[in-house]
Amino acid sequence: MTWRARLTQIGVALAPIGLTLVMTMFILLLAGADPFEAYGNILSGAFESPKKIADIAVAMVPLLLCSAGMLVTFAAGLWNIGVEGQMIAGALMTTWLVESLTAPAGVILPLSVVAGLIGGALWGLLVGLIRTYGGVNEIFAGLGMNFVASALTNYLIFGPWRPPDGATMSGTDPFPPSAWMPLLGTTRASLVSILLSVIALVGVWLVLRGTYWGLKLRAIGRNIRAAQRLGVSTHRNMILAFIVCGALAGLAGSLQTTAVYRRLIPQISGGYGYLSQLVVLLSGLRAEWVPLVVFFFSAVQVGSPRLELRMQLDSSMGGILQAGIVLFFLLVRGFRERWRAPERPKEE
Amino acid sequence: MRGRKLLLVMLAVILLAALPLTACKKAGQGEEFVFGVILVGPYNDHGWSEAHYNAGKYVEQHVPGTRMVYLDKLNPADRKGTTLEQVVDDMVADGAKIIFTTSDDFAADTDVVAAKYPDLPFVHISGDHAKTGKAPKNVANYMGQMEYGKAIAGCAAALKTQTKTIGYLGPLVNDETRRLAASAYLGARYCYSKYRGGDPNELRFIVTWIGFWFNIPGVTLDPTEVANDLFNSGVDVLLSGIDTTEAIVVAGQRADKGEKVWAIPYDYENACDVKPEVCLGTPYFNWGPAYVRYVEAVRNGKFKQEWVWDPPYWKDINDHDKSPVGFKMGPALTDAEKKQVEEYIKDLGSGKAKLFVGPLNLQDGTPYLKAGEEAKPDQIWYLPQLLQGMEGASK
Numbered sequence: 093m094t095w096r097a098r099l100t101q102i103g104v105a106l107a108p109i110g111l112t113l114v115m116t117m118f119i120l121l122l123a124g125a126d127p128f129e130a131y132g133n134i135l136s137g138a139f140e141s142p143k144k145i146a147d148i149a150v151a152m153v154p155l156l157l158c159s160a161g162m163l164v165t166f167a168a169g170l171w172n173i174g175v176e177g178q179m180i181a182g183a184l185m186t187t188w189l190v191e192s193l194t195a196p197a198g199v200i201l202p203l204s205v206v207a208g209l210i211g212g213a214l215w216g217l218l219v220g221l222i223r224t225y226g227g228v229n230e231i232f233a234g235l236g237m238n239f240v241a242s243a244l245t246n247y248l249i250f251g252p253w254r255p256p257d258g259a260t261m262s263g264t265d266p267f268p269p270s271a272w273m274p275l276l277g278t279t280r281a282s283l284v285s286i287l288l289s290v291i292a293l294v295g296v297w298l299v300l301r302g303t304y305w306g307l308k309l310r311a312i313g314r315n316i317r318a319a320q321r322l323g324v325s326t327h328r329n330m331i332l333a334f335i336v337c338g339a340l341a342g343l344a345g346s347l348q349t350t351a352v353y354r355r356l357i358p359q360i361s362g363g364y365g366y367l368s369q370l371v372v373l374l375s376g377l378r379a380e381w382v383p384l385v386v387f388f389f390s391a392v393q394v395g396s397p398r399l400e401l402r403m404q405l406d407s408s409m410g411g412i413l414q415a416g417i418v419l420f421f422l423l424v425r426g427f428r429e430r431w432r433a434p435e436r437p438k439e440e
Numbered sequence: 441m442r443g444r445k446l447l448l449v450m451l452a453v454i455l456l457a458a459l460p461l462t463a464c465k466k467a468g469q470g471e472e473f474v475f476g477v478i479l480v481g482p483y484n485d486h487g488w489s490e491a492h493y494n495a496g497k498y499v500e501q502h503v504p505g506t507r508m509v510y511l512d513k514l515n516p517a518d519r520k521g522t523t524l525e526q527v528v529d530d531m532v533a534d535g536a537k538i539i540f541t542t543s544d545d546f547a548a549d550t551d552v553v554a555a556k557y558p559d560l561p562f563v564h565i566s567g568d569h570a571k572t573g574k575a576p577k578n579v580a581n582y583m584g585q586m587e588y589g590k591a592i593a594g595c596a597a598a599l600k601t602q603t604k605t606i607g608y609l610g611p612l613v614n615d616e617t618r619r620l621a622a623s624a625y626l627g628a629r630y631c632y633s634k635y636r637g638g639d640p641n642e643l644r645f646i647v648t649w650i651g652f653w654f655n656i657p658g659v660t661l662d663p664t665e666v667a668n669d670l671f672n673s674g675v676d677v678l679l680s681g682i683d684t685t686e687a688i689v690v691a692g693q694r695a696d697k698g699e700k701v702w703a704i705p706y707d708y709e710n711a712c713d714v715k716p717e718v719c720l721g722t723p724y725f726n727w728g729p730a731y732v733r734y735v736e737a738v739r740n741g742k743f744k745q746e747w748v749w750d751p752p753y754w755k756d757i758n759d760h761d762k763s764p765v766g767f768k769m770g771p772a773l774t775d776a777e778k779k780q781v782e783e784y785i786k787d788l789g790s791g792k793a794k795l796f797v798g799p800l801n802l803q804d805g806t807p808y809l810k811a812g813e814e815a816k817p818d819q820i821w822y823l824p825q826l827l828q829g830m831e832g833a834s835k
Binding site: 141246266280353359362398400 | 525
């Protein structure tokens with residue numbers, strides 16, 4: 093590789109960050125704020141104490157799980173935008189279990205994890221069936237199922253599962269302590285959640301990389317007709333991909349109820365499903381880069397409420413930072429490909 | 441794919457490199473007293489949350505050396521993934537010495553977080569866990585006696601109605617919303633008979649609950665539709681019990697088409713500005729003086745657990761330094777009507793006019809107060825049903 097190509101690469105890598113910083117700086121100056129103070133506040137809000145770092149871990153868990161699931165569906169060439177709904181379905185199934193079963197923690201916590209997996213898997217299965225046998229594009233099917241899941245949550249919170257004092261936006265009554273995932277010390281992080289998310293991501297990485305099923309999925313993703321001709325059962329494997337992705341997302345939803353909120357709240361999925369699409373996109377569909385991107389997104393999320401507390405700035409600045417990076421990353425990549433195209437037309 | 445790797449490495453490097461930037465904060469704060477205010481809606485919502493935000497500003501102006509830290513829109517729709525606990529942690533890190541949690545919805549969370557910070561005083565607005573013993577010792581509850589504000593609103597409605605039918609756009613059904621709707625009803629009956637010489641039993645009072653404090657599509661009834669339905673069924677004065685402005689907006693639209701209809705908004709002093717020509721007035725909260733009392737109590741080491749249900753300052757319910765609730769007259773009242781409302785306010789203050797006084801039955805006919813009997817505070821706070829004569833669900 094020539095020094096020139098290397099420079100180009102560094103430039104391409106840095107450009108999105110630089111552009112995002114310039115853009116947000118401009119916005120902050122317009123808002124009459126000191127950009128460096130703002131960046132400093134985000135960083136201190138995210139890293140100043142071990143507790144804050146634990147908060148980052150809390151935010152990372154659902155993103156890791158959903159991203160791990162998305163890697164599976166992306167491998168099969170499927171855009172499973174339904175993770176959001178699959179996450180909710182896992183949370184609903186877990187809440188249903190907790191509401192209907194009284195048992196010691198040693199029984200109910202493992203069952204809650206299973207319930208989450210099942211709930212999400214069912215929701216994923218539905219999207220898969222609609223996609224394969226209904227012939228509906230998975231994006232529409234997924235969005236539709238997301239809508240159904242969140243409407244169902246609202247119905248349950250304002251209906252059958254509402255607290256005796258009356259329904260509130262803060263959700264159901266807290267779960268009994270037997271259904272609380274134990275937390276690490278005085279932090280909000282749960283070791284079980286962290287381990288499960290790590291296991292999920294490593295597992296997906298291994299499966300996609302080193303198993304026959306992973307190979308089949310990638311074959312479907314590359315060229316569905318060719319895969320079919322080679323005797324790969326495309327429908328079955330696509331549905332299976334949806335189920336696996338759904339199960340992981342459902343686990344994320346389940347852990348949000350037992351380890352984070354300790355009850356069901358409206359919008360339990362918190363947009364993590366949608367955010368995970370960006371994570372996977374930014375990671376270039378590669379499991380090994382997912383943790384770093386997830387870490388970045390989570391740190392910005394944990395750090396940005398500080399903007400409002402300290403500087404009276406709207407904390408959506410954090411969202412603008414995240415979105416800016418994604419946007420400029422795609423733009424820079426797009427421009428580079430365009431600019432390169434005439435030079436090396438035969439490469440792809 | 442090296443480009444992508446580089447990108448991520450750079451991200452990490454930048455994050456780490458910028459860390460030391462943050463170390464040099466926190467100097468030169470002096471003897472500042474920091475207090476935290478947590479809002480459920482936007483700080484500029486022209487309603488409930490704005491009234492609390494203004495109270496924080498009021499403290500900064502009236503108690504030297506104080507500074508508010510606040511976070512608004514703390515609800516699952518606007519701020520996914522942020523919990524009350526995280527916000528309090530941040531406020532404590534900023535030096536907050538007292539936290540105001542200003543929504544009915546924060547009741548359970550306030551208890552949990554207060555147990556985690558046993559030395560930090562909390563004031564939870566509108567709850568009763570300090571009274572029932574559910575809350576830890578460092579939680580106080582505060583609420584203004586909006587019952588009077590609603591009674592005055594009901595009075596204004598009764599003076600104006602031509603169809604003898606008053607509507608009430610209710611949020612969800614609980615103790616608080618039942619007693620407020622009932623107060624409006626009682627005020628309406630009183631003024632209808634006293635100032636218009638009518639039989640209060642010929643007055644209709646229809647309550648429709650939308651299901652929550654504001655519109656959630658797919659979950660609550662749509663307040664705009666409910667408002668229109670109420671007007672279609674003969675209501676010509678609509679009182680709002682919800683956080684948002686649909687009642688006065690719909691009344692304004694219908695007035696523009698030539699109908700003779702009016703509205704009474706809620707919570708925020710200047711809510712009439714939405715459509716002054718149909719506005720009979722606004723019962724509103726004025727939290728500033730109470731905030732000042734709590735901040736000063738903490739400063740002097742005198743904060744204690746209490747449950748306060750604060751009456752209006754009757755000498756002048758619109759005195760911003762003294763009265764927790766007020767009523768701002770609307771431009772749609774005639775001068776004569778304004779005088780009558782003023783007289784009613786005066787009589788409520790002197791005790792000449794009483795609000796919850798028998799004979800009164802609950803909606804299903806169960807006796808509530810014997811003739812001449814006055815309700816004890818708990819009987820009002822925990823009003824179990826609407827009152828007989830009111831139309832609408834009690835549960």
